[in-house]
């Protein structure tokens with residue numbers, strides 16, 4: 001998959017009434033290079049409409065577009081891939097359906113990371129690193145120790161997620177992450193583009 005560093009996930013409860021496409025466009029203009037449509041409440045039809053609009057937006061900017069949970073929607077709009085969790089369709093079955101599109105998997109412990117890598121996942125999510133209110137039924141924070149483990153052992157790309165903010169991102173990067181993913185700190189920001197620019201700068205300095 002195309003290299004990425006700053007990953008933003010939609011979370012309309014944080015958008016403060018702002019338009020979904022406008023919010024994600026600001027994030028892209030600030031340097032986000034991959035976005036995910038994550039919507040746990042809308043109907044399949046509504047999710048399809050949002051996915052179509054985000055596909056158009058991401059094409060315009062050459063940004064990777066991932067759909068959470070809904071493999072059918074991802075294929076219907078020709079997204080770049082899907083993101084699945086530990087309780088979704090298993091990787092092997094998902095792979096049969098999506099072919100060589102990107103498959104990302106959420107992991108919470110090293111055994112899950114190893115399994116995802118061995119099974120041919122394109123990237124893994126590593127988290128929640130810190131406490132987060134953005135996901136219901138989320139497991140306890142895995143802490144930056146899990147980032148250490150993954151960065152020492154796993155060779156496929158991994159992205160740290162969960163409770164990451166401007167004030168704690170240094171801990172995440174110091175533990176070995178080079179890619180970060182956020183919902184609320186990005187889409188809930190007053191100045192979305194500005195916040196993303198700051199993260200982009202921090203990530204590029206870390207990469208030097």
Ligand code: TZP
Pocket residue numbers: 106127128131132133134135138161162163164181182183184185
């Ligand atoms: N998966 C693990 S934590 C999380 C997801 C989707 C929520 C991340 O949201 P935030 O607002 O960046 O903590």
Ligand code: MG
Pocket residue numbers: 068069083084085088
């Ligand atoms: Mg899921």
